[in-house]
Amino acid sequence: DLALLHRMVARADVLVQNLAPGAIDRLGLSADVIAEKFPRLIAINIVGYGQDTPYAAMRAYDMLVQAESGICAVTGTPDTPSKVGVSAADIATGMNAHAAILEALLAREKTGRGRIVEIAMFDAMADWMAVPLLHYEYAGRETQRYGLAHASIYPYRPYACRDGSVVVSIQQNNEWKRFCSVVLQRQDLFADERFATNAWRVANRTALDAEIEPIFAAIDCEEAINRLNEAQIAWGRVSAMRDLPHHKALRRTEVALPDGRRIAVPMPAGRSEGFATVPSVPALGADTDRIRSEFAA
Known part of the structure; x- marks a missing residue:
């Protein structure tokens, strides 16, 4: 079987492996062997953590990597850190590997040589954490957990209507003006200095919610969506699992x-x-x- 594997590799364009660190070397397919015997091979080594880091030998599973990378620190409610509900680390690692393979194939067309690429699960999640990391290190701001509300854009959260909830997204001040006048029918909120900019709306989110929540609570979802459409405000529903099979956008x-x-x-x-x-x-x-x-x- 080992001889069969080597014969397959000799004719392959790409080898993808996610064995435990060192296992591929013991199969006779170390980086040195590949460079000498299979110079056109693109070898993708999927690992949990960078092999040049102290975590090189750590066992790595999806939730462990989510937790280690800080993803859970910015996901969930103020009281409860949470993992992403799907295998985000696994999926992101696969997507990174796919992109790296395509890049290596294009490069080989020019150079005639393959390459060995390490794809670490932790790197994938740390990359997703770039914005919270930059906020922390360069702006002195630690990203908090707000559940379904956005940490740095407001209002960008679900509001409960009489018969369900609608997520509202206000990205620009001209949207905020239309939201106040058409959806909330409260032009005085647009004139309120506490809510004049996104930064002030984020800082005063509790006071702002106290004004917005009763308005949505008094109408049903259809009325809320009609007003949002009229004001050209982005919105979405919070779909349950039972809703997805029947979603009109699902292909x-x-x-x-x-x-x-x-x-x-x-x-x-x-x-x-x-x-x-x-x-x-x-x-x-x-x-x-x-x-x-x-x-x-």
Whole structure:
């Protein structure tokens, strides 16, 4: 099997591995061996933490990396740090690996040589934390947790109506003016110096919410959305899991399972309808014989 792996690598464009640190070296595919024997190979080594850091040997799973990187420190409610509800570290690492592979393939067209790239899960999450990090180090401001409210733009949060909630996003002062006059029907709030700029609205969010919340609480979602549309204010609903399967923006594609069943999954971003003819998930070992035959000694 090891000889088979080496024969496959010899003909491959890309090798992706996320084994424990050092395991790929023990398989005879260290950086030195790859550079000597497979100079055109693009080798993507997925690790938890940079191998030139004291965390090199640390075990790394999605939630552990979210916690270590500070993602949980800026996610959740004021009282409760939370992880992102999906495997953000895993997904971001895969996306970074995909981008690195494409860059390396383009570079190889010019140089004729492959490259070895390390993709660390922690790096992916630390990159996502760039804005809170810059705020902390250069502005002396520590990003707080506000649940579904934005930390540095206000009002940018859900407001409860009589029959549900609507998320409102005010990004510019001309939007704030329209929001006050059309949605809230309170032009006096636009004239209030406490709320004159985004920075002041963020600083006085509690006082501002005390003015806004009763207005939304007195109307239903449809009325709120009608006013927001009239004022050209961005809005969104807080969808529950039961809402997503029926969401009007959800595009799907079918995937065939090994037992013949078909399931509908979200259409990958950047793909159009019919990008593949019902891709199938292979059963365990489905390609083993074909691979042994293709890469026979």
